[in-house]
Amino acid sequence: MFRPRLIPVLLLKNNALVKSIKFKDYKYIGDPINAVKIFNELKADELVLLDIDATSKGKRISSDVIKRVGEEANMPFSVGGGISDMKDIQELIACGAEKVILNSHAVKNPLLIKQASEYFGSSTIVLCIDVKKKFLSKSNYVFINNGKVATRYEPIKWAQLAEEMGAGEIIIQSISKDGTMEGYDLELLKSISDAVTIPTVALGGAGNFSDFQSAYRLGRVNGIAAGSFFVYQGRNKGVLINYPSSEDIIRINQLT
Amino acid sequence: MKIHIVDYGMGNIFSVQKKLLQENISVTVSSKPHDIIDADKIILLGVGHFKKAMDNLNELNLIEPLNNFAITQKKPVLGICLGMQLMANFSEEGSSAGLGWVDASVSKFKTNDSKKFKIPHMGWNNVFYKKDSALMKNISERDEFYFVHSFFLEANNSQLVLSETDYIERFCSSIEQENIFGVQFHPEKSHDAGKTLLRNFILL
Numbered sequence A: 001m002f003r004p005r006l007i008p009v010l011l012l013k014n015n016a017l018v019k020s021i022k023f024k025d026y027k028y029i030g031d032p033i034n035a036v037k038i039f040n041e042l043k044a045d046e047l048v049l050l051d052i053d054a055t056s057k058g059k060r061i062s063s064d065v066i067k068r069v070g071e072e073a074n075m076p077f078s079v080g081g082g083i084s085d086m087k088d089i090q091e092l093i094a095c096g097a098e099k100v101i102l103n104s105h106a107v108k109n110p111l112l113i114k115q116a117s118e119y120f121g122s123s124t125i126v127l128c129i130d131v132k133k134k135f136l137s138k139s140n141y142v143f144i145n146n147g148k149v150a151t152r153y154e155p156i157k158w159a160q161l162a163e164e165m166g167a168g169e170i171i172i173q174s175i176s177k178d179g180t181m182e183g184y185d186l187e188l189l190k191s192i193s194d195a196v197t198i199p200t201v202a203l204g205g206a207g208n209f210s211d212f213q214s215a216y217r218l219g220r221v222n223g224i225a226a227g228s229f230f231v232y233q234g235r236n237k238g239v240l241i242n243y244p245s246s247e248d249i250i251r252i253n254q255l256t
Numbered sequence B: 001m002k003i004h005i006v007d008y009g010m011g012n013i014f015s016v017q018k019k020l021l022q023e024n025i026s027v028t029v030s031s032k033p034h035d036i037i038d039a040d041k042i043i044l045l046g047v048g049h050f051k052k053a054m055d056n057l058n059e060l061n062l063i064e065p066l067n068n069f070a071i072t073q074k075k076p077v078l079g080i081c082l083g084m085q086l087m088a089n090f091s092e093e094g095s096s097a098g099l100g101w102v103d104a105s106v107s108k109f110k111t112n113d114s115k116k117f118k119i120p121h122m123g124w125n126n127v128f129y130k131k132d133s134a135l136m137k138n139i140s141e142r143d144e145f146y147f148v149h150s151f152f153l154e155a156n157n158s159q160l161v162l163s164e165t166d167y168i169e170r171f172c173s174s175i176e177q178e179n180i181f182g183v184q185f186h187p188e189k190s191h192d193a194g195k196t197l198l199r200n201f202i203l204l
Helices: A032-041 A063-072 A086-094 A104-108 A111-120 A155-165 A186-193 A209-217 A246-253 B013-021 B033-038 B050-059 B063-072 B191-203
Strands: A005-013 A016-021 A024-030 A047-051 A077-080 A099-102 A125-133 A140-144 A169-174 A200-203 A223-226 B002-006 B026-030 B041-044 B077-080 B104-108 B121-126 B144-149 B151-155 B161-167 B169-177 B180-183
Touching (some): A005 A032, A005 B121, A063 A086, A099 A111, A104 A140, A111 A155, A140 A155, A155 A186, A209 A223, B013 B191, B026 B033, B041 B191, B144 B191
Parallel strands (some): A005 A047, A077 A099
Antiparallel strands (some): B169 B180
16 A cells, blocks of 8 residues: 655765754764665665755765765665756766755756756656745745755745646755654645645654654655654664664554 | 666666676676677666657667567566556657557556645555566565656556556556566665565576
8 A cells, every 4th residue: 555655864964974953953973874774774765865065065965975875775765965957966866866856956946947857757856845934924935055045935836836847746844843853844744735736745843653643644745754753762862773663654644 | 697777868777787786697787789689688777758768769779679689589678667668559758659569558647636646656555466477476465666657557458467556546567478577666776575576587
C-alpha cells in the first residue's frame, strides 16, 4: 500500500553534519557519510542533504561529498544548497542524486524551475520553501539565503507558481519551528498541500512519532521530513542516529 | 558476463552502475552502438521525457542495435522506469512512438481526487505478482520498491504483466516477455529488495 515517506534531513556546514535551532545555534553532529551508512542499515525511505550556507557564501553543495553519498546510499536522496543553474543540476544528478532542491536561486529566477523541469523531468525538481513571519507582521512570507532575507512571496502563491513552472515536489519548512521539536506548523502544511496537486513534504518541528501522524493526517503532506528527531535521543539530546521500524512507519497512516 | 548500461543522456546512471559493480561483474556505460553489440545483457534506464528519450536514441543511432539485441538475438534486457516505458508502442508523453518491443502504450495518471492522489506517484509501494519470474526470486509481496513517475504502462496483452501496484487504480508495475524485462520502480534505490532484483537479473 502506498504510504507517506519518512525522510531524515541532513544539514551540511563546511561538509560536516550539523543541526540548528530556528536556523541558528548550529551543533556539530558528525560525519555525513557515516550518517548515510547508518541510515542504510536502518532502511530509511529517503534522505535530504542540504548545504545550509552554500548560497550565502556564493557556493554550491560539494559534488565530492554528494558523490560519496551516491556511492553509499541504498535509497533515493535529494540535495540542495546554492544550486543556481542547469550545470549544477546535471553535475549533482551525475553524482547519484535522485532529485535536486531549489530554493533561493529559484526565487530570484523562477524560470530556472521551468527550464530544469522541462529538461530533467518534473519529478527531479524539488522546491524548498522556507517560511516565517516578517518582523511585526502576522502573515507568513517566504525567506531565502538560509532564512536571512525576506521575499515578497506569500507561501501559497509561491508554491502555486512553482507548480505552474513545473516543480515536482515542495518541501515546506517552518523556520520558527526548526529544531524546536514542538510539532509541525500544521496550518501552514495544510494550506500549501491543499493548494497544489504535486506532492508536499513537511519539515520543521518534529519531536515525536505522533507529530508524523499529525503532519500526514492534518497537514495533508505526502512526505514527512525531520532533522533533530533522527539525530537526537532523549531529553538531553544526545547524538544518536535513529529511525523508526517499518512496523511503526506503517502506523503513520493508520488511525489509532 | 558483461552488462552494458545504455547512456543516451537521460537520467541517473551512476546509482545503477554502482550497485552492479558491487556484484563484481563487468559493467560498461556508453552511448556507442558497438558496446550494445558486445554486451551479454543490457540495462535501459532513464528519467525524463519520453519523446526526448526516443529522439536521443535515434540521434545516437542506438535503435537498430537495440532492436537487434532484444528482438533478433533475444538477449536479456532490463528496462527501469522510463526505460521500461520506452519498450511500448506509444506514449502520450510527447505523442511519440516507442521501441515497440511489447504490445502496450503509456498514459498519464489521471485522478478526480488530486488532494488524495498527488502526481507524480512518488514513494514506496508494494508489487503484486501476476506470474512467477526468475527476476523476482526471493522478493516477497510485502517488500517495497521506490517509485517516482507520472506515466504508467498499459499492457494490451495481459500475459505481459509481471506485477501490478495500487495507486489511483491498479497499474502494471513490471513486465516480462521472454528475454524482455521492465520495472516501473527503481531497484537501484530500493534497499535489499532492489539489490536482490538486480542480482536476479545478473543470474538470469
